[in-house]
Amino acid sequence: xxxxxxxxxxxxxxxxxxxxxxxxxxxxxxxxxxxxxxxxxxxxxxxxxxxxxxxxxxxxxxxxxxxxxxxxxxxxxxxxxxxxxxxxxxxxxxxxxxxxxxxxxxxxxxxxxxxxxxxxxxxxxxxxxxxxxxxxxxxxxxxxxxxxxxxxxxxxxxxxxxxxxxxxxxxxxxxxxxxxxxxxxxxxxxxxxxxxxxxxxxxxxxxxxxxxxxxxxxxxxxxxxxxxxxxxxxxxxxxxxxxxxxxxxxxxxxxxxxxxxxxxxxxxxxxxxxxxxxx
Amino acid sequence: xxxxxxxxxxxxxxxxxxxxxxxxxxxxxxxxxxxxxxxxxxxxxxxxxxxxxxxxxxxxxxxxxxxxxxxxxxxxxxxxxxxxxxxxxxxxxxxxxxxxxxxxxxxxxxxxxxxxxxxxxxxxxxxxxxxxxxxxxxxxxxxxxxxxxxxxxxxxxxxxxxxxxxxxxxxxxxxxxxxxxxxxxxxxxxxxxxxxxxxxxxxxxxxxxxxxxxxxxxxxxxxxxxxxxxxxxxxxxxxxxxxxxxxxxxxxxxxxxxxxxxxxxxxxxxxxxxxxxxxxxxxxxxxxxxxxxxxxxxxxxxxxxxxxxxxxxxxxxxxxxxxxxxxxxxxxxxxxxxxxxxxxxxxxxxxxxxxxxxxxxxxxxxxxxxxxxxxxxxxxxxxxxxxxxxxxxxxxxxxxxxxxxxxxxxxxxxxxxxxxxxxxxxxxxxxxxxxxxxxxxx
Numbered sequence: 135x136x137x138x139x140x141x142x143x144x145x146x147x148x149x150x151x152x153x154x155x156x157x158x159x160x161x162x163x164x165x166x167x168x169x170x171x172x173x174x175x176x177x178x179x180x181x182x183x184x185x186x187x188x189x190x191x192x193x194x195x196x197x198x199x200x201x202x203x204x205x206x207x208x209x210x211x212x213x214x215x216x217x218x219x220x221x222x223x224x225x226x227x228x229x230x231x232x233x234x235x236x237x238x239x240x241x242x243x244x245x246x247x248x249x250x251x252x253x254x255x256x257x258x259x260x261x262x263x264x265x266x267x268x269x270x271x272x273x274x275x276x277x278x279x280x281x282x283x284x285x286x287x288x289x290x291x292x293x294x295x296x297x298x299x300x301x302x303x304x305x306x307x308x309x310x311x312x313x314x315x316x317x318x319x320x321x322x323x324x325x326x327x328x329x330x331x332x333x334x335x336x337x338x339x340x341x342x343x344x345x346x347x348x349x350x351x352x353x354x355x356x357x358x359x360x361x362x363x364x365x366x367x368x369x370x371x372x373x374x375x376x377x378x379x380x381x382x383x384x385x386x387x388x389x390x391x392x393x394x395x396x397x398x399x400x401x402x403x404x405x406x407x408x409x410x411x412x413x
Numbered sequence: 414x415x416x417x418x419x420x421x422x423x424x425x426x427x428x429x430x431x432x433x434x435x436x437x438x439x440x441x442x443x444x445x446x447x448x449x450x451x452x453x454x455x456x457x458x459x460x461x462x463x464x465x466x467x468x469x470x471x472x473x474x475x476x477x478x479x480x481x482x483x484x485x486x487x488x489x490x491x492x493x494x495x496x497x498x499x500x501x502x503x504x505x506x507x508x509x510x511x512x513x514x515x516x517x518x519x520x521x522x523x524x525x526x527x528x529x530x531x532x533x534x535x536x537x538x539x540x541x542x543x544x545x546x547x548x549x550x551x552x553x554x555x556x557x558x559x560x561x562x563x564x565x566x567x568x569x570x571x572x573x574x575x576x577x578x579x580x581x582x583x584x585x586x587x588x589x590x591x592x593x594x595x596x597x598x599x600x601x602x603x604x605x606x607x608x609x610x611x612x613x614x615x616x617x618x619x620x621x622x623x624x625x626x627x628x629x630x631x632x633x634x635x636x637x638x639x640x641x642x643x644x645x646x647x648x649x650x651x652x653x654x655x656x657x658x659x660x661x662x663x664x665x666x667x668x669x670x671x672x673x674x675x676x677x678x679x680x681x682x683x684x685x686x687x688x689x690x691x692x693x694x695x696x697x698x699x700x701x702x703x704x705x706x707x708x709x710x711x712x713x714x715x716x717x718x719x720x721x722x723x724x725x726x727x728x729x730x731x732x733x734x735x736x737x738x739x740x741x742x743x744x745x746x747x748x749x750x751x752x753x754x755x756x757x758x759x760x761x762x763x764x765x766x767x768x769x770x771x772x773x774x775x776x777x778x779x780x781x782x783x784x785x786x787x788x789x790x791x792x793x794x795x796x797x798x799x800x801x802x803x804x805x806x807x808x809x810x811x812x813x814x815x816x817x818x819x820x821x822x823x824x825x826x827x828x829x830x831x832x833x834x835x836x837x838x839x840x841x842x843x844x845x846x847x848x849x850x851x852x853x854x855x
Contacts, residue, residue, distance in 0.1 A: 224629055345440040
């Protein structure tokens with residue numbers, strides 16, 4: 135039985151996107167890829183620090199100075215609300231983190247430009263701040279999650295992966311994290327030998343979509359990392375500029391992937407669909 | 414797609430895609446953490462804000478100190494100052510400080526600190542300080558120590574400093590970007606991106622750690638060690654060393670002749686020296702990455718001026734006029750950051766012009782004050798702005814109406830040698846190497 139991953143990207147991600155229908159052997163397993171066009175794209179009002187799918191397929195977007203909620207509407211992304219967030223700390227590398235449960239209309243956010251965390255709730259299509267905390271609630275981490283002051287590093291206990299600091303951390307069914315040097319760690323499997331970028335999302339068990347581990351620069355790429363052999367980059371396609379955040383909403387063999395892209399001083403949110411086929 | 418041939422084709426496509434991704438670069442980093450060792454050829458004895466002519470002094474100043482403004486593309490931008498506004502037809506500037514800024518010692522940065530620091534600056538032995546004193550109301554008398562009163566500098570409130578100037582001038586704020594205009598606390602603490610761990614360098618070494626509360630954010634590196642290195646900047650374990658080339662043409666090699674010195678008093682002697690020096694030979698053989706020039710102002714600054722022509726057209730050297738000077742002895746003060754091969758070549762040119770020059774190597778700061786008939790310097794203006802650079806050069810090397818006093822020999826590329834995996838090292842328009850955005854790829 136050969137697992138197959140099929141990409142369908144229905145609008146241009148950027149000029150550099152390669153349309154590829156590919157299959158590659160990874161540790162004895164064949165993974166087939168197909169890329170088309172994106173579902174939707176829209177300019178973002180600032181650098182996207184993190185994304186998360188929240189209730190009713192909406193996308194929560196954490197920006198450097200605000201939080202916004204978008205919804206998909208007939209192939210477009212529409213911003214339905216945006217609330218400013220305080221930015222009291224000067225940082226050289228803005229970073230942020232959203233903690234949510236898929237399907238929940240509430241989500242916690244924390245950014246390294248301000249101490250603490252804020253809980254937002256979507257009520258009647260509007261964003262509302264409902265709670266504040268000194269740290270971001272994080273399952274399995276008694277002290278929660280906090281940005282190490284002035285940095286993009288997160289002090290948080292990820293089950294099986296230590297207290298960090300981590301570049302990214304999630305606490306879903308399968309907790310995983312990215313170390314400051316880009317290694318991808320998964321509870322029960324340990325740390326990968328090679329690096330990925332700081333933007334990453336879990337698609338299916340053992341399969342991630344990740345940004346590049348190359349030094350930050352003018353461009354970027356998205357890669358499929360894993361498959362049956364975790365730790366293997368099985369395919370890469372270029373993005374027009376830096377991918378700053380990735381989130382995925384998975385439903386059976388289909389995944390909707392939202393990305394934040396920084397491009398020449400501008401910012402965009404691009405949504406793609408990815409389907410997995412089991413031949 | 415399941416046939417072996419199809420698989421091979423697709424695998425090739427994937428490899429191509431990966432290769433393209435590597436070229437366009439991307440998204441791991443900047444990474445916080447790590448330590449770096451920097452080798453410099455001269456180490457100031459203290460960290461106090463002072464005029465800094467050499468790469469080492471300027472590097473340390475940018476590491477430890479912060480000013481009210483910085484220059485970006487020749488325009489002042491906020492640093493410790495949050496904003497400013499002019500009044501009284503440009504004769505008054507109200508400078509507002511950032512409310513939450515602190516010094517390395519944790520003390521808040523106030524307008525009183527800024528006023529005290531700028532009073533020190535006004536008496537600093539630098540061209541920028543002299544220029545600011547000439548503009549500020551009462552600045553000249555204060556600089557000359559004729560009085561301690563300074564009506565042009567007033568603390569309006571805890572965070573507002575008012576500067577009154579004699580005449581409206583756009584350069585009033587730009588002159589606050591000089592290294593010796595750094596703001597320090599009453600106890601001498603700085604506010605730069607890194608905190609020195611000792612009050613002064615010890616045995617030619619300095620350790621500094623990241624300042625979490627720096628006005629532009631905590632630097633990426635955890636710590637920097639600075640050590641005296643060989644003349645090439647090399648040394649054991651050195652990760653980075655400032656160097657001439659490759660890099661932007663941010664400095665100029667100048668031969669400065671003293672028209673008051675008996676050996677160089679005659680214009681024809683100075684012209685003979687000028688004519689003897691083969692600039693193209695110097696650049697071609699001794700200054701890789703350099704360029705011949707017409708102006709003493711570094712091309713990096715001139716490039717912003719419309720109509721500027723920094724490159725000197727090719728020409729053949731004129732024959733030396735040996736009759737102009739009959740082997741007169743003189744001292745040539747050579748800045749230690751001028752490559753030895755270059756200074757030796759210049760001594761040879763002076764000999765061809767009939768001048769028996771004895772070269773003495775001195776530090777980049779002392780080369781301007783040592784008594785000598787001529788000076789050979791690698792000059793980067795204290796303030797990267799063309800008009801202020803000309804003002805500085807006129808102050809450093811006054812011609813007093815004489816011709817052929819400042820001879821531009823070449824434009825110098827200012828760069829650095831660094832190990833692999835080091836990112837974010839910047840050389841600004843003033844030729845300063847800045848490490849506050851440097852980071853190391855794990």
